[in-house]
Amino acid sequence: MNRILALLDKDLADLRQNPALFVPAVLTGFVSILLPFVVAIIIPAAVGERLSDSSDFAIAVESYQNQPSMRGLDPEGAIQAWIFQRFLVLLILSPIAGAMSVAAYSVIGEKQMRTLEPLLATPLTTFELLAAKVLSALVPALFLTTGCFAVYGLGVLLFAQPGVARTLFAPSSLATMFLLGPLATLASLQMAVCVSSRVNDARSAQQIGALVILPMAGLLVVQLTGSFLLTPKTFASICLALVVVNAGLMRLGIRLFDREAILTRWK
Amino acid sequence: MLAASHLTRHFGPRVAVDDLSFELVPGEIFALLGPNGAGKTTTLRMLAGLIEPTSGSVRLNGDATSRRASSRLRGQIGFLTEAPGLWERLDVRRNLLVYARLHGLANPARAVDEALDAFGLLDRANDVAGQLSKGLKQRVALARTLLHKPRVVLLDEPTSGLDPESAREVRELVVRLRDKQHTIVLSTHNLDEVERIATRVGILRTRLVALDTPTALRARVYGKRLRVTLGQAAAAFAGTLTAAGFHDVRADGASLSVALDTEHASVPLIVRRLVESGADVYSVVAEEPRLEDVYLRLLEGAGA
Numbered sequence: 001m002n003r004i005l006a007l008l009d010k011d012l013a014d015l016r017q018n019p020a021l022f023v024p025a026v027l028t029g030f031v032s033i034l035l036p037f038v039v040a041i042i043i044p045a046a047v048g049e050r051l052s053d054s055s056d057f058a059i060a061v062e063s064y065q066n067q068p069s070m071r072g073l074d075p076e077g078a079i080q081a082w083i084f085q086r087f088l089v090l091l092i093l094s095p096i097a098g099a100m101s102v103a104a105y106s107v108i109g110e111k112q113m114r115t116l117e118p119l120l121a122t123p124l125t126t127f128e129l130l131a132a133k134v135l136s137a138l139v140p141a142l143f144l145t146t147g148c149f150a151v152y153g154l155g156v157l158l159f160a161q162p163g164v165a166r167t168l169f170a171p172s173s174l175a176t177m178f179l180l181g182p183l184a185t186l187a188s189l190q191m192a193v194c195v196s197s198r199v200n201d202a203r204s205a206q207q208i209g210a211l212v213i214l215p216m217a218g219l220l221v222v223q224l225t226g227s228f229l230l231t232p233k234t235f236a237s238i239c240l241a242l243v244v245v246n247a248g249l250m251r252l253g254i255r256l257f258d259r260e261a262i263l264t265r266w267k
Numbered sequence: 268m269l270a271a272s273h274l275t276r277h278f279g280p281r282v283a284v285d286d287l288s289f290e291l292v293p294g295e296i297f298a299l300l301g302p303n304g305a306g307k308t309t310t311l312r313m314l315a316g317l318i319e320p321t322s323g324s325v326r327l328n329g330d331a332t333s334r335r336a337s338s339r340l341r342g343q344i345g346f347l348t349e350a351p352g353l354w355e356r357l358d359v360r361r362n363l364l365v366y367a368r369l370h371g372l373a374n375p376a377r378a379v380d381e382a383l384d385a386f387g388l389l390d391r392a393n394d395v396a397g398q399l400s401k402g403l404k405q406r407v408a409l410a411r412t413l414l415h416k417p418r419v420v421l422l423d424e425p426t427s428g429l430d431p432e433s434a435r436e437v438r439e440l441v442v443r444l445r446d447k448q449h450t451i452v453l454s455t456h457n458l459d460e461v462e463r464i465a466t467r468v469g470i471l472r473t474r475l476v477a478l479d480t481p482t483a484l485r486a487r488v489y490g491k492r493l494r495v496t497l498g499q500a501a502a503a504f505a506g507t508l509t510a511a512g513f514h515d516v517r518a519d520g521a522s523l524s525v526a527l528d529t530e531h532a533s534v535p536l537i538v539r540r541l542v543e544s545g546a547d548v549y550s551v552v553a554e555e556p557r558l559e560d561v562y563l564r565l566l567e568g569a570g571a
Contacts, residue, residue, distance in 0.1 A: 006368030010354065010361070017356040114350035118411065121315050121346040122369040123338040260318045264278060264309075 003128045004135070007119075011136030015102065022140060025098015029148040032094040033155065036087035040080045041159050051079040077161030084156055084164060085173055091148050092181035096188045099141035103192035105202045106133035111262060120259055130193055130253045137189045142182055149177050175235065183242035190249035197257045268293055268450050269314065269419050273323035276309050283309040285474045286323070291467075293418070293448040296441060298455060298465035300562055305471045307454040308349065311421045314452060315346040327419060342370055345417035349424050351408035355397030359388060359407050362396055363414060370415035378414055386410040386440075402433030409440060419450045426457055438464055458559045468558075470565050477565050481558055488561045490515075491527040492554035493534060498547030507544045508537060524554060 015021060044051055052075035073081060107129075110116035119129070157165040167173065195208045274287040284306035291297050299307045312318045314325050324331050327340055353362050363382055367375035383389045386406050391399065396407065405425065412420065422441065426434035434457075442464055444451055455461060461468055461481070468484060470476040477484055492515075497504065501518040508516045508525055513533070515526035523541075527533045534551060541548055 002371065003369050006365050009368075010357065010365040013361060014354060014356055113352070113355065114348070115352040115354055117317070117348045117350075118346070118352040118366075118408075119369075120317055121341060121344070121348070122366065123342045123371065124369055125338060263312065263317060 003122075003124050004132045007124070007129065007132035008135050008139070011106075011132065012139065015136070015140060021102060022098055022144070024101065025095055025141070025144055028094035028097045029091070029144060032087070032090045033148060033152050035090065036083050037155060037159065039087075040083040050076050051083075052076045072163045073161065073167075077164050080156075080160045081164045081167040084152075084160065084168060085170075088152075088168075088173055088176050091152060092145065092177065092184060094148065095141035095144040095181075096185045098144060099137040099185065099189055100192050101202075102140070103134065103137035103189040104196050106137065106193050107196040107257075107262070108200060108202045111200070117263060120263070126254050126257045126259070127250070130190075130197070130250070130257060133193045133196075134186065134189050137192070138182070138186055141185050141189070145177065145181055145185075172232065172235070175239075179239055180235065180242070183239055183246065187242055187245050187249060190246060190253060194249060194253040194256055197253065197262065268328055269452070270326045271310075271314065271323070272326070274310065274313055274320050274325065275322045276306070276313060276318070277321045282473055284313070284320075284471075287471070287475050288323075289469060289475070289478055291450045291452065293450050294445055295466050296445050296451045296453060296464050298453045298461040298468045299471055300455065300458070300461060300468060301471035301476075302566070306473050307471055308423055310471065311346065311423050311452065311454055314419075315344055315421055316341050317346075342415060343417055343419065345412040345415070345420045347408055347412040347420070347422045347425055349427070351404040353396040353399075353404055353407055353411075356395065358393050358395050359383070359399070360392040362407060363411055366411050366414050372415060382410040382414050400433075402429050402436070405429060405433065405437065409437065413444075417449075420444060420452070422451065422453045422455075424455055424457075425453065426455070426460060434460070458557075458562060462558045470562060472566060476568070481561075484561050484565070485556055485558070488564045489554075489556045492556075493525045493527055493537060493551060494554040495523045495525065495537065495541065495551050496549045497521050497523065497541070498549055504541055504544060504546050507540055507546075511536065511540045513537070521549075 040051065107116070110119060153165060153168050156168055191208070191211075195204065196202070199208075268291060270290040272288050274284055275282070276284045287306075287310060289297070299310060301307050309318070313320050316325070327343060330340060353359075354365075357365075360379060360383065363379040364375055367378045372378045380389075383392050386409065388403075388407060388410060391403060396404065399407065409425070412422075425441070426437050429437065438460060441451060441453065445464070445466070453461075453465065465481060467478065467480055469478045470484075477487070479487065495501075499521065501521050501523045505516045505518045505523060508523065513525050517524040525533075525537060538548055538551060
């Protein structure tokens with residue numbers, strides 16, 4: 001554990017020296033925050049119509065009828081709450097996108113800087129190396145997620161109907177942000193680190209690692225269309241699946257990490 | 268202490284190192300010489316437990332160094348890689364501190380301070396590594412290599428690209444390590460360096476072409492020779508020595524180069540004969556062919 005922390009400290013210190021790496025993540029986070037406000041507040045205000053005037057959002061009102069957190073909301077507030085909750089998934093995706101470049105560069109970066117061989121000559125194990133690399137991308141991503149969620153919540157509190165903000169702090173929303181989100185981020189970053197230790201080009205690792213975002217994006221789309229709603233049971237199943245996937249990815253990463261090939265063939 | 272036994276490494280069909288064996292003891296500087304691609308770095312990596320030999324073994328104090336046995340054994344070896352491999356955005360102290368923690372040192376901060384002091388880096392401790400000169404980077408890399416006080420130190424071209432002053436500092440450091448009974452394996456192309464500090468030399472060209480002390484290698488290739496400087500043209504006196512039973516006598520200007528069978532018995536005889544035949548003998552010295560010549564001759568003999 002000490003060796004993981006030693007390398008994690010180093011990577012975080014290195015990231016602090018190069019904050020530009022997280023500019024794409026911050027921008028993506030900003031857009032992710034802005035988008036639901038555009039849909040739920042800015043466009044209706046601009047065209048002078050209420051969301052509840054449209055039959056397109058009947059599903060939103062319907063889906064909230066049985067939720068205790070909905071009871072105090074008027075139809076407009078219910079639709080806004082529905083939109084803001086659905087877009088939480090998008091809020092999870094943005095830190096993944098940002099942290100992906102860090103994870104993708106993790107092993108390749110050490111190799112390109114010619115710092116990997118001295119590292120491998122220490123008692124550091126492959127598990128410790130990969131764990132530190134994944135954590136060094138995950139920790140900033142989680143900070144970013146929390147920051148985005150705080151801004152998002154504040155925006156909803158200030159600009160949405162009264163009572164809408166309260167729905168964001170319902171257990172299901174919090175679990176989405178702080179359980180499903182980190183698990184999905186971890187899976188994505190582990191895949192990127194796995195790929196980073198197999199290809200000798202950071203761009204390839206980033207592109208392949210980004211594939212993990214697709215199921216999450218799909219989840220957002222099907223939720224928005226109303227064809228699939230994240231029930232507690234489905235949510236728990238997805239989280240459990242992600243735990244298994246994460247454990248499998250760590251084992252796979254250790255197996256795929258071929259230090260001999262990295263040392264002798266990568267240039 | 269460190270022993271390689273029939274060490275062989277293949278990369279696909281290519282043989283990088285073939286049947287390499289040697290044993291090293293504390294206080295020894297073993298220089299690995301060889302052309303590019305001869306297998307020097309591969310050998311060092313096998314010794315460090317970074318890559319597995321295809322066959323053969325490396326033993327450190329009787330324990331096999333392999334990737335599986337690695338973690339503990341790697342902690343007993345210091346490996347200076349060909350490139351300094353510093354994290355360029357971090358300062359010198361943090362570069363060392365990470366390694367002190369990776370090696371599990373009891374008091375990492377104190378170990379780093381001691382290393383900074385020992386390597387004359389205290390005033391550069393807070394400098395960003397990327398801004399250091401090449402010589403300073405190499406000094407930091409050496410400090411990192413020795414941070415955990417390994418008994419076996421592997422150095423891959425430690426003075427490559429350094430200015431003469433920095434290279435000299437590194438050599439002095441290596442000699443100090445030898446004096447402290449560390450076992451040092453040094454891979455280099457710098458024959459002058461080897462000449463100055465190596466106790467034994469291994470010439471590698473995939474296989475071990477030769478392994479001995481520099482003096483013994485010279486003797487093996489050139490035999491023992493005496494250089495006699497005269498006051499006259501030497502050619503006129505070559506016959507005198509040939510007549511006295513010396514079979515290999517070469518004249519070059521005012522110098523005679525004479526192959527010796529037994530050095531101490533022959534020197535007085537050579538001087539006496541030359542003086543008797545009227546030569547003015549200015550100096551008599553044991554001839555020391557340059558290690559470079561020995562190296563090239565040995566490689567030539569190995570099919571270079």
